[in-house]
Every structure is written in structure tokens, then in C-alpha cells.
Amino acid sequence: DGGITQSPKYLFRKEGQNVTLSCEQNLNHDAMYWYRQDPGQGLRLIYYSQIVNDFQKGDIAEGYSVSREKKESFPLTVTSAQKNPTAFYLCASKPVGDIQSYGYTFGSGTRLTVV
Amino acid sequence: AQSVAQPEDQVNVAEGNPLTVKCTYSVSGNPYLFWYVQYPNRGLQFLLKYITGDNLVKGSYGFEAEFNKSQTSFHLKKPSALVSDSALYFCAVRDNNDMRFGAGTRLTVKP
Numbered sequence: 001d002g003g004i005t006q007s008p009k010y011l012f013r014k015e016g017q018n019v020t021l022s023c024e025q026n027l028n029h030d031a032m033y034w035y036r037q038d039p040g041q042g043l044r045l046i047y048y049s050q051i052v053n054d055f056q057k058g059d060i061a062e063g064y065s066v067s068r069e070k071k072e073s074f075p076l077t078v079t080s081a082q083k084n085p086t087a088f089y090l091c092a093s094k095p096v097g098d099i100q101s102y103g104y105t106f107g108s109g110t111r112l113t114v115v
Numbered sequence: 116a117q118s119v120a121q122p123e124d125q126v127n128v129a130e131g132n133p134l135t136v137k138c139t140y141s142v143s144g145n146p147y148l149f150w151y152v153q154y155p156n157r158g159l160q161f162l163l164k165y166i167t168g169d170n171l172v173k174g175s176y177g178f179e180a181e182f183n184k185s186q187t188s189f190h191l192k193k194p195s196a197l198v199s200d201s202a203l204y205f206c207a208v209r210d211n212n213d214m215r216f217g218a219g220t221r222l223t224v225k226p
Binding site for chain 2: 004006009031033035040041042043045050058059080088090092103105106107108109111114
């Protein structure tokens with residue numbers, strides 16, 4: 001079945017440590033997105049990528065980094081510069097230019113907790 | 116920039132009663148509006164969309180939404196709520212290469 005796979009489902013980070021969240025899709029979608037979800041704040045865009053080897057900052061990119069070396073993969077690194085990383089992280093994808101599409105397809109999320 | 120607002124953090128309804136989850140939008144040009152549902156510790160699932168055409172849009176699981184241009188609203192509705200409809204609901208609007216989400220409304224359907 002086609003879809004987006006996020007791993008791990010739960011992740012614990014120590015203070016000062018970098019961690020990487022995985023996002024893989026087999027939908028052949030061009031665009032991929034990372035969102036952060038906090039209670040009562042909805043979804044906030046961290047980074048997005050419209051094409052391989054290119055990505056753009058979203059609203060809250062500070063303390064995060066991404067890469068897009070392959071069409072199907074868009075990993076997110078939460079660096080030690082991110083002072084409040086505890087949140088639920090969602091990856092999404094969609095075909096580029098398809099405004100009649102069903103919007104985004106989402107992964108099941110990764111819950112990151114600082115310990 | 117395009118935006119949506121969900122004025123209610125929480126909506127409570129009894130099973131079998133009609134439900135409404137409210138959403139208002141602010142856009143320049145024609146709006147492309149969406150509703151998503153999220154169950155605990157899961158990603159968002161698409162419910163329905165409005166791109167153009169009929170103002171009443173029908174979607175998954177018996178949900179529908181009414182696009183009202185004069186009131187700039189896109190409220191989600193269902194004639195008869197189920198306990199299994201209890202979840203977090205998000206309204207969203209397309210904004211160039213991105214999608215802008217509301218803060219979410221938690222729907223609780225009580226038996």
C-alpha cells in the first residue's frame with residue numbers, strides 16, 4: 001500500500017543531543033513537509049521541500065535542519081539549538097501543482113520527548 | 116496570507132444529535148478549503164475539500180461542510196453524531212505552496 005512512514009513512533013532526547021526523525025513516502029509525491037503540533041496551537045510548518053535537493057524554511061525553522069537527497073525521503077534533525085523540542089511531529093506529502101488533489105497525505109507522527 | 120480560524124476549542128454533543136464544528140477563513144482570491152480529522156497519536160486524515168462548485172460538500176464518514184462566501188465560513192456538519200466521531204478536527208486553507216491549519220477543535224460525542 002502507498003503511504004508515508006514515520007519512524008520512530010516515540011523518541012526520547014537528552015539535553016544537548018541531536019536526533020533525527022525519519023519520513024519516507026512511496027507515493028511518488030514531489031512535495032514533502034514537516035509540521036510541529038503542540039496542544040492548542042494546531043500545526044506549524046517547520047520546513048518543506050518541493051523538489052529533490054531543495055528545501056525552504058517554514059514558520060518555525062530555528063533549531064531544525066532537513067535534507068532531501070532522494071524524492072522519497074525527507075528526514076528532520078532536531079538540533080540542540082531547539083530549546084523546547086518536546087512535541088508531536090508530522091510529515092506530509094503531496095504532488096506538486098495538483099491543486100485539485102486531496103490536499104496532503106500525512107504520516108502517523110513521531111512523539112519527541114526531552115528527558 | 117491565507118488563514119483559517121476555529122473559534123471553539125471544544126464541542127460536546129450527545130450521540131444521535133447533529134454536530135457542527137465551525138471554521139471561518141480569510142483569503143485573497145478563491146479559497147481552497149479542507150477539513151481533516153486526527154485520532155490520538157495519529158496523523159491527520161482527509162475528510163473533505165471545497166475547491167469550486169456546489170456550496171455543500173460531502174465527504175468521508177457522513178460528514179459534510181457548507182461553504183458560505185458572505186459569512187466567510189466553512190462549517191463541518193453531520194446530521195447524527197457517533198461516539199466514534201470523537202476526535203480533533205482541523206480546518207485548513209491552501210496558501211501558495213503550503214497549507215495553513217486552524218488550531219483545531221476537539222469534538223466529544225457522549226453516549
